[in-house]
Amino acid sequence: MKLSIVYDNEANNGFISDWGFSCSIETGDWHILFDTGASGEILVHNLHRLGIHKEEIDIITLSHKHWDHTGGLRAVLHPGVAVCLPSSFPLSFKKYIAKKAARVVEVSEPKEIVPGVYTTGELRIARLLSEQSLVLKTKGGEGVVVLTGCGHPGLDKILEAAKPFGTLYGVIGGFHGFNKLELLHELEVIVPCHGTIRKNEIMRMYPQKAARCGAGMVLEF
Ligand SMILES: [Zn+2]
């Protein structure tokens, strides 16, 4: 499983940083884009820099409806691509996707998306807002890596929701407002991205396990 950070508040040389998040997942059989950042232009620039063209993407999963995760969607939609989103998304948004000949796949319960890739299902944030996170099985059998968007439901809740899929091995993405930093000790790989407020503290607390996130970062599991 190859993960490439496409869009983040920070970026490596040659990539553009911006407030938002997107990550590409290549399983060997499937190519999934998780979230699309805020700007289509920046998303496409960073995708091309990684050597990825939108036509290669089989599935786009959207964590939640905030603009910094959905703003780039228009630039990567193409006929036949499946867009997997929480059922709480507005009807107008689903209709827009269908109009572009893409397939809308609504998520509510936890389930397998493709072999080795699962969704936590919708974790509720507010009455009309929910967020899904992805759970990825490592090839080496270490366990699962959790991929979050903003992380609004609370990272502790997201990790709990991921546990039925395997032993927690890593976590990557936004840890929105997460304060129980000691809970991270059970993980082997910690990559705080996007809007994680206590990023520097996490890096200091887990120097062996934590890595600095940024667009252009590539991880293999
Ligand atoms: Zn958000």
Ligand SMILES: [Zn+2]
């Ligand atoms: Zn966000």
